[in-house]
Amino acid sequence: MIDHDLKTQLAEVFGSLQSQINLIYDESQHEKQGELLEMLKAVAETSKQIQVKSSQEMSPIPSFTITTPEKQTGIRFKGIPGGHEFTSLVLAILNSGGLGKLPDASLVRRIKGIKPGLNVRTYISLSCENCPEVVQALNQFALAHGDFRHTMIDGEFVQEELARLNVQGVPSVFVDNELIHVGKASVAELLAKFEEKFALPGGSSKDEPADLGVFDVVVVGGGPAGAAAAIYSVRKGLKTALIAERIGGQMLDTKGIENFTSVTYTEGVELSAQLDKHVRNYPVTVLEHRRVRLVEKNEGTRHKISLDGGEFLVTEALIIATGAKWRELHVPGEKEYLGRGVAFCPHCDGPYYKGKRVAVIGGGNSGVEAAIDLSGICSHVTLVEFSDKLKADAVLIDKLKSLKNVDVISYAKTKAIAGDGKTVVGLEYEDRHSGQMKKVDLDGVFVQIGLSPNSTFVKDIVNTNVYGEIVVDPRGRTSEPGIYAAGDVTTTPYKQIVIAMGDGAKAALAAFEDRMRAGA
DSSP: OOOHHHHHHHHHHGGGOOSOEEEEEEEOOOTTHHHHHHHHHHHHTTOTTEEEEEEEEEOSSOEEEEEOSSOEEEEEEESOOOGGGHHHHHHHHHHHTTOSSOOOHHHHHHHTTBOSOEEEEEEEOTTOSSHHHHHHHHHHHHHHHSSEEEEEEEGGGOHHHHHHHTOOSSSEEEETTEEEEESOOOHHHHHHHHHHHHBOTTTOGGGSOEEEEEEEEEEEOOSHHHHHHHHHHHHTTOOEEEEESSTTGGGGGOOEEOOSTTOSOEEHHHHHHHHHHHHHTTTOEEEESOOEEEEEEOSTTOEEEEETTSEEEEEEEEEEOOOEEEOOOOOTTTTTTBTTTEESOHHHHGGGGTTSEEEEEOOSHHHHHHHHHHHTTSSEEEEEOSSSSOOSOHHHHHHHHTOTTEEEEOSEEEEEEEEOSSSEEEEEEEETTTOOEEEEEOSEEEEOOOEEESOGGGTTTSOBOTTSOBOOOTTSBOSSTTEEEOGGGBSOSSOOHHHHHHHHHHHHHHHHHHHHHTTO
């Protein structure tokens, strides 16, 4: 399960552990109990600080908790955290030992504002690429809070429980029997949801504004455009802050990258880590896991930026590089059945529709690729396209047409996603040729209609086009003096990593140039 090379890497990773970490497993008669013990013992062999012990308690499925001599961490795993979740185990060990990227003091203050005693469960699939981010975030909540318990549960081991809770997408986060969240999410998104539902009376830090000071440049967004803007700004000797929900942004969800000039092949996670390291090599104030709530004119060209957690800062120049997110249909039933038949990630949620009938909305490359992938899992796939023909590459369309269990409905406008109160049962669309309303009976809908720019928080300050993209000039200047924008959130054509990086550099240089001209 863990080969020699991986053990060597783990020994290096755990080499800095200074405190004892206990992996306390439950006894179980489950047929895969041996696999769990093999994994835990192999991990323990990589560091003298890691010990494997039995709790002497029985469990119907393989499970274990992480503790230290000083405390119960609140972190528990039900199942065998292999696949994508192996990283969650490694980080849980490091974080329990006080190592790795941990929440800063302001985030810890917000986490401690959540009421105590919560038992949080996250249902995952080992094939899910979005699940680890949620699991790792909630594990950190448990460590920072002190009375917050989080359990990762591999859905493979609890099929009846999934059926009872009507779980049809991962990751699914529950407190008791209440679904709190489904799908990918950043630390900032999860913290905002828990603050909204479970904040202690008077415990939210939003009521305690924290002044972070005045900066020459503030960059909002941690993707390729934001990272480049921050690096170019700080190298000009400017006091620079970078605000981001996560360093890497949308790039973290990108798998293979083969067109980044001078790099034959890399992956989004790897390139994001390199961006993070590069930014932190400079004296940039990095405010990760933050969301901007409001941007206001302060004085002259200065702007005040208020964050979700109650923090605020003032800047001479603001560079917006917030990228884009999955575009939604905005039709009845879409939000209501998210995680209960409506999904955005075919790789993560596709296995939950094995042998079922699904629809894919969108005839571009992502939509056609999703339909092809799902055709190998589902009994039938219906691809619905608004235009009169598919917009995907010809090679993908040819592959799609060769599949016997895929139908294509073109020139169709999705009007609603139908459900029975528990799950999706159909899709309603308008035939744009005849104007007639039609319905397809199915079990799930995968939305694949492109990206939407993350510009809402400044749409009343700077000019945007009909798509919500921030209108910029060739140097990244917006309609508002002192505000610049770069990357996928702008009208710059061709949403590519290399273009976003160049955009970020241009915006930073324009801000510096304007500062010099103003004699600042």
